[in-house]
Amino acid sequence: MSEFVAQLINLLASTLLILAFAMISQRRILSLIHLFTAQGATLVAATLVVGYATDQPHLYLSAGITLVVKVILIPLLLHRVINRLNVRWDIETLINIPTTMIIGIVLVIFAFDLALPISRLSASIARGTLGIALACVLLSFLMMITRAKAVPQVIGFLSMENGLFFAATSATYGMPMVVELGIALDVLVGILILGVFMFQIREQFDSLDISHLEKLKED
């Protein structure tokens, strides 16, 4: 039984990683949002499985929060934003996608190497997945760096939070409830602010291309 659960968790974790890579390589914003939603759903599933296997009822609650915030609310908000701003298509990246993927692979190796000594210390059944969680965080960070438009950067930021959440679940069966609620609220507030911010960029520069922000620099 526990062997099966562990395999299931590993499967979900690798799905997360593949989704992270997919997000790096995806050019279209609409697909990015879909990928983000899928990542959120995978995260919910993983949290439920870990909660069931270890009999930690509070993980159900955090899975619920994740479902509401990251699978339903935020994708809805993002859809509205891109509809209003009319930026569904083509985004250009600062570094071309194959190079980004290679950097991503290096990051994954680094993350696994880093997580190895920590997972040995952990007693969690999901301990093998810590490396994957860390890799997700780093990959999302990479995505934030390489994207030139504001919306993908916001998605990268959110996906980074997903990775952190998964790391917490896999290493210590989730964070304390208060922290988790706080983070959920933070993410929501963050997305609202970033949404306003995006409208402002748009208004100022007639484009969501953040390279225009360079003009704000003081000489």
Added chain:
Amino acid sequence: MTGASVFLDPASWRHIDWVLLAVSAWLLIGVAGVFGLHRLALVARVLFPAGGACGLLLFGVALSAIVSAPEVAVLPLGLPGLPFHFRLDSLSAFFLMIIGGVAAGVSAFAAGYFRKGEGTPPGLLALEYHIFLASMTLVVLADDAYAFMVMWETMALSSFFLVTANHRIVEIQRAGYLYLLIAHVGALGILLCFGILQADTGDYTFANMRSQEILPARASIAFLLALFGFGAKAGIVPLHVWLPEAHPAAPSPVSALMSAVMLKTAVYGVLRVVFDLLGTQLWWWSLVLLAVGLSTALFGVVFAAVQVDMKRLLAYSSIENIGLLFTGVGLAVLFSTHGMHLMAALALTAVLYHAASHAFFKGLLFVGTGAVLHATLERNLGKLGGLIRYMPWVAWAMLIGVLASAGLPPFGGFVSEWLLLQSFLFSPDLPSSFLNMLIPVVAALIALVAALAGYTMVKFFGVIFLGQPREEKLAQAHDAGRWERVGMAWLVAGCIALGLFPVQFIALIDPVTQLLVGSGLARTVSGSGWLLAPVAIERASYGPAIFLLGVAASFALAFLLVRIFYHGRVRRSAPWDCGFPWQNARMQDTAEGFGQPIRQIFEPFFRWERELPTAFDAEPRYRVSVTDHFWHWLYLPLATVVERLARLIGLLQQGRIAVYLLYSFVTLITVLVVVEL
């Protein structure tokens, strides 16, 4: 007695409680100013006089505290577990006396001085002014580095806001910025000095610092840091550049307080660190102090002699006096390290005496310039003149301040400079032949400085008050108001009292020198009655009363002789017309003209530009500007270097979000790698 009963019964209050009461009263007055922001009548007629009364209270308490045993108080203010320690000993009490005494006079003057339309509303000025006073008091009272630094910075900030009271004028903004910059660089020096003094114990109370035995090398670093830090506030060369900018920029009562009192807190700091917190002194420190002090004094007085702005002139004169004080401290260290404690006490007495008399006469002169400024709206000496006819009150008060400042008997300035020179005369007793040769040169330079100070003061008084008015509008100048007269009268009384009662005042200083160098002059001076003889009556003595009688008698004799031998008729005619009857005000000697010989003699001191009119100019103009070498030698190169470094750091700032994210990413990866290792 514990708890509230102590505070309900004023009879049981110690001196320090009264001092803290005065400080709280000042703070309350300041807060009251916020509620009456634009109500000039309230601020001028109630708040400033009340602040002056607190100054008087402080003055009285401090006078009696000088001769009392040290008292401590711990206030649970500030950070948790880090209370403010205060301690009132003779040294603090002496400086509290200066603060209280000058604040009383200046506050009374300020009651008549501040008016609307000076940029900052009067109520806010009252707040800043009283916070300034309170913080200076607490600086002197502080007994741990934490309280000291907090108060020191409060003092710098409140005075910064006072300097920039008229903040819409660009030059005043610049002056304020320069002041704040140097004040903060200096504060860093002081902070580092305290860091060394606590000797890695982590305990920043002064009591702990006193008990530490520090290696000579570390002690020397601490000394140099203290000299730098306090020197920046005092205005020693080359950290003096803020002084001639900030003093003219500030409203006159503020300049008076800054020059008369705030500079003294820096002297207090040096004395506290060198003689109290550092257990031992090294003899070469005295050479540093002497060199710094002398160059400051000479530099200050030479620049004062060529100024044409009356407040700048006084600012440079303050630099000169600070130089004299530092020279005296150096001498005290020199004698003290050679075991000549009585001589050290003599030098230190001279320093403290001069600190007090400078506080009174410079306070008086600055408020006097304030009165002139309000009456004429002019600071430029070239546009003043003949004011003694229109402002007799101010003129006579200023005359006394000028005489004291020039070091003429029977006023306070003479006594202190005389004491300083006396202490030089004992230097042949020093065991080192090198010092024996050096010290007479120093004494000669001090005499030169004193003479030039006299020259400067003749120029200052003569150009403003004597001769013909150089502008027509000066005829409308009005004399000082009631409150202004009260304030000036109090400061004049201070100058006169310091001049007439040196024996009594030296007896008052005695506990301070006992505290610092373990010796005092009280016994020797009290033995000779009204005649002041600092060491032995055979060597030198001075009796102000006798001197005054002598001056009066010779004056009366001359007057009588002239009346008897001359025909007795009074003839009124234009003096100095040299046979050319059409004189006008433009033909008088000007400030530039009067300072010109000094400018020629000390030419290498200045960096000056001159435009001479040619014979064919339709509108001949003569223009000369004198600036400071240090700007070009030190400050401008320093500013360039800082700017270059800042530009290098500016390279980091690309303005691209991706680059900023990359910085975080690289940092994250680096931290992770470090964790892994």
